[in-house]
Amino acid sequence: MKNQHLYLSAAIAVALAASPLFAVAQTAASRNPALADINTTEAPRVTQTVDSRAVSTLQRSHLAVVDQTAVTGSMADNAPMNHMHLVLKRSASRQAALDALIAAQHDPSSAKFHQWVTPEQFGDTFGVLDADVAATVSWLQSQGFTVHGVYPNKMQIDFSGTAGTVKRAFHTQMNRYTLNKTSHVANASDISIPSALQNVVVGVAGLNDIHPQPQHVAPRVARFDASSGKFKLTKPTVSAAAGVSPEAIGFTNGARGLVPYDMAKIYAVDQLRSSGLTGSGITIAVVEDNSMVPADWTNFVSQFNLGSYGGTFTQSQPQATGFTNCIDPNIANPGEDDGETLLDAEWSTAMAPGAHIWVASCDDSNSNNFFGGVFTAATNLINGASRPNIISASYGYGEGFTDAPSKTAIDLMWAQADAEGISVFVSSGDSGSNPSFNGGLINSVGIDANAFGTSPNDTVVGGTDTADVLDGTTKKYFAATYNSVYGSALSYVPEIPWNQSCGNEVAAKSLGFASSLAFCKQYLKLDPQGYYLTSEAGSGGPSSVDSKPAWQRQVHNAAKDQSRDVPDVSLFAGSYGGDTYVIVCTAAYPCQPGFTGLISLSGGTSLSSPMFAGIQALIDQGLAAKGLSPNQGNAAPTLYALAADEYGGAKGNPPASLANCSADNGTKGTGKCVFHNITRGSIATQCVQQPPGIVTPDCYFYGSLPASSYGPLQVGLTSTNASKYNINTEAFAAEPGWSFASGLGSVNAQNLFNAWKAFVNVK
Structure with missing residues (x-):
């Protein structure tokens, strides 16, 4: 059908209400005293025909850093993209009600103090309406995505597809980039969705693979x-360089x-x-x-x-x-x-x-x-x-x-x-x-x-x-x-x-320096290859x-x-x-x-x-x-x-x-x-800039290493003022x-x- 991209949200909601996909437990607010006086009843916010030809761009739905990063290749259209999350947007009134509840849950003088909710109660009271969720799911399916399910919070839809499906549905190209010396995939531009859905959709979490870093130091192996x-x-931890003073490395x-x-x-x-x-x-x-x-x-x-x-x-x-x-x-x-x-x-x-x-x-x-x-x-x-x-x-x-x-x-x-x-x-x-x-x-x-x-x-x-x-x-x-x-x-x-780092004021004074800046300048002389630079x-x-x-x-x-x-x-x-x-x-x-x-x-x-x-x-x-x-x-x-x-x-x-x-x-x-x-x-801590290269902001540069192990470097200390460095900056x-x-x-x-x-x- 030439009009297959047109959907009436009301009809979709009725048709899918009985689907197993939406068989999420409905918990009456009255079962939880904390929710008894909260009225978040509202009308559906998807009120227009969901038309894939009438789209709106979702701002900041791509990584800004890729705009300054060279593309190293594009993802093949058949490359799988598994378990992305369509992130939904609750109404302002439901957000205000949630904020008020959480504040009361932490107030010992409130009758709602420590009156916690279940995921189902959370979804029923503060999530997106079933009709709006249904319209959104139906659109995803119409674009060729596999929808795995809706979370009980009614704020996340788990779905999968391919890079090609993403390109066609969200109007963005999936590319490969090198960030921090590591290859990553990311969407090249902000995504677009049908304008009828923009009131209930924040965007897609899962269009890039910059996964979080574990926050631990590299384990050391030692003998007692x-x-x-x-x-x-x-x-x-590194190979000792000739002329490096033990004083500089602790x-x-x-x-x-x-x-x-x-x-x-x-x-x-x-x-x-x-x-x-x-x-x-x-x-x-x-x-x-x-x-x-x-x-x-x-x-x-x-x-x-x-x-x-x-x-x-x-x-x-x-x-x-x-x-x-x-x-x-x-x-x-x-x-x-x-x-x-x-x-x-x-x-x-x-x-x-x-x-x-x-x-x-x-x-x-x-x-x-x-x-x-x-x-x-x-x-x-x-x-x-x-x-x-x-x-x-x-x-x-x-x-x-x-x-x-x-x-x-x-x-x-x-x-x-x-x-x-x-x-x-x-x-x-x-x-x-x-x-x-x-x-x-x-x-x-x-x-x-x-x-x-x-x-x-x-x-x-x-x-x-x-x-x-x-x-x-x-x-x-x-x-x-x-x-x-x-x-x-x-x-x-x-x-x-x-x-x-040498930005440690206590270490600097312990080793006889008037300030960390003075310590770092001496550090630079003792470590001409930059072995001990660190953040x-x-x-x-x-x-x-x-x-x-x-x-x-x-x-x-x-x-x-x-x-x-x-x-x-x-x-x-x-x-x-x-x-x-x-x-x-x-x-x-x-x-x-x-x-x-x-x-x-x-x-x-x-x-x-x-x-x-x-x-x-x-x-x-x-x-x-x-x-x-x-x-x-x-x-x-x-x-x-x-x-x-x-x-x-x-x-x-x-x-x-x-x-x-x-x-x-x-x-x-x-x-x-x-x-x-x-x-x-x-x-x-120390921060660096490798000329020519991307400018490193919030860094006070105090010297350079013309032939470090990283190549030519400007070396500095992190500062709220790039033109001066003291205890206030x-x-x-x-x-x-x-x-x-x-x-x-x-x-x-x-x-x-x-x-x-x-x-x-x-x-």
């Missing part, structure tokens, strides 16, 4: 030296390997554990795009004597309702062991040894969604019948490398998790003021924030470093010998932001997409911007000079009594996030024992409310506790504090109160639990 109590790395006397006992002691988790709070009854899901050998977790628990707490472990692939879009990453390589997954599973257990750890892993290759298997695992969990109490996501990429539909899909997902009571923790990133360059050098995009974490409905965890080595106070905070579970920490250890540091920065939530404005020194700023809190991630790591038990390097064999050392904000998830599990168990919900939803609103009491509000003079709770005061000074306020150091310095370097700082878990109980009015 009993005489020194340190781990000797079996291989140097410490060479071996690495310290922290264990669960140490972290429990440093963050007062041991105090909660002694009162019976171990995370029992709480499920922590770590979302991954790769799997691990389950026996590694058992080995970790055994090595560090955590088995008596009763924790359990599951690894599985969560599926969407009614269709399969998550496959085991280890199908192709059975027994493969992923360093990121190991770190997440083992170190969430280190903090909450009584919790159930659920490794939810989906392979990237089965999904063209931007965040790949990680997104698939997370969204399937949130829309599933069996949901975790807590999710930890240790992956990320900057907003500058994220298209608008993918970013919207992420934010929609975390808002749904929050409304369901799931606490979500996301790593801030591992490359200073731009999280997109983990393991590399910031070289093309300026200040940015992790797109996976800048939603106002999750909590972003940054990275710290213990300051004892640089301060020369190790004997004060660590015992000379290990105890029976290989621990040596004596108490809380003062912290600084994790920063492995490795905990990440932080303002969102360019999400606006600042009200709860983030209420604490002393909150950034005076309109952006959702990250991180929110921080925990240990790594150290300057590679002096301190955490121990991970792997299949290749299993933990053995006495560490008689080779061992794997790791770190990064991929460590920080699951550790905070473990602390949240202890709080959840403790509150459940008081008769409250074992779910707390997004932790950030409560954390900022508690921080305002300790640091002071956005206006007025701060209380004495702001200074008293400085991390530099150590245990004696911060013993009564909820937060350890980190006020020294920064996450400003470096990106970013730690400050009293909140800062981009470490958020609110780290926590005393015991004091946090007590303050949380008071906040929710229980004794």
Whole structure:
């Protein structure tokens, strides 16, 4: 039929209402008191004939970075594009109702406090109307796509096709590009859809394959030296260059390997554990795009004597309702062991040894969604019948490398998790003021924030470093010998932001330099080949997409911007000079009594996030024992409310506790504090520009390397002002109160639990 592209939405809705595709459970709002007074009744918004000849362009539906990137080839029309997501748009009135509900769910004075919803209730109340979903599905099918299903939230449609189908339906070419030295596919331009659907469609998440990076440092293999109590790395991180001074590269006397006992002691988790709070009854899901050998977790628990707490472990692939879009990453390589997954599973257990750890892993290759298997695992969990109490996501990429539909899909997902009571923790990133360059050098995009974490409905965890080595106070905070579970920490250890570059102010002054800039200039002379250039540091920065939530404005020194700023809190991630790591038990390097064999050392904000998830599990168990919900939803609103009491509000003079709770005061000074306020150091790192090439913004250039291992380079430090560099412009310095370097700082878990109980009015 020559008019087959014309569809009447009303007729489609009636015809498809009884289809099994739309057999999503309808849950009456009256079954949940939180929804009883919410009226989101509305008329269908697809009111015109869906005509594929009358189209509208969806702005920012392609990656802006490809506009400045050369095309290396086009995708063949028959190339498969699997499990894309058509992201839907709720009405303004439903969005306002959802925002109001979530605010009430976090308000202890509200009757809706902790009245969480199910995925079906969420979809019925805040999703897109069935008639509008039906019209959209029908159009996709008419274009030749296979529609696998609609999620219970009624905000996502999972569908597959080919590059040719995408080109014809969405009016864009799928091309190949090289970004950050890696080949990727992406749509060359913004997509177009029938104008009749533009009120209910945001766009397609899945038209590029720039999957998120795991936020951990490259694992190091080491051998324990009993005489020194340190781990000797079996291989140097780079080949030493002639003339490179050891002073410039940090410490060479071996690495310290922290264990669960140490972290429990440093963050007062041991105090909660002694009162019976171990995370029992709480499920922590770590979302991954790769799997691990389950026996590694058992080995970790055994090595560090955590088995008596009763924790359990599951690894599985969560599926969407009614269709399969998550496959085991280890199908192709059975027994493969992923360093990121190991770190997440083992170190969430280190903090909450009584919790159930659920490794939810989906392979990237089965999904063209931007965040790949990680997104698939997370969204399937949130829309599933069996949901975790807590999710930890240790992956990320900057907003500058994220298209608008993918970013919207992420934010929609975390808002749904929050409304369901799931606490979500996301790593801030591992490359200073731009999280997109983990393991590399910031070289093309300026200040940015992790797109996976800048939603106002999750909590972003940054990275710290213990300051004892640089301060020369190790004997004060660590015992000379290990105890029976290989621990040596004596108490809380003062912290600084994790920063492995010469931009580390504390390291610069420890080595006798007046400033990090002076240190970096000397570094350049000592390292003429650029072997030790790095952007490795905990990440932080303002969102360019999400606006600042009200709860983030209420604490002393909150950034005076309109952006959702990250991180929110921080925990240990790594150290300057590679002096301190955490121990991970792997299949290749299993933990053995006495560490008689080779061992794997790791770190990064991929460590920080699951550790905070473990602390949240202890709080959840403790509150459940008081008769409250074992779910707390997004932790950030409560954390900022508690921080305002300790640091002071956005206006007025701060209380004495702001200074008293400085991390530099150590245990004696911060013993009564909820937060350890980190006020020294920064996450400003090295950044480079390779002439001729793309200009690197937000970089203060202080020198050049005419013949480095990378070729000719201009070398700088990340700065909010490219023409000058000082403590006011470096990106970013730690400050009293909140800062981009470490958020609110780290926590005393015991004091946090007590303050949380008071906040929710229980004794």
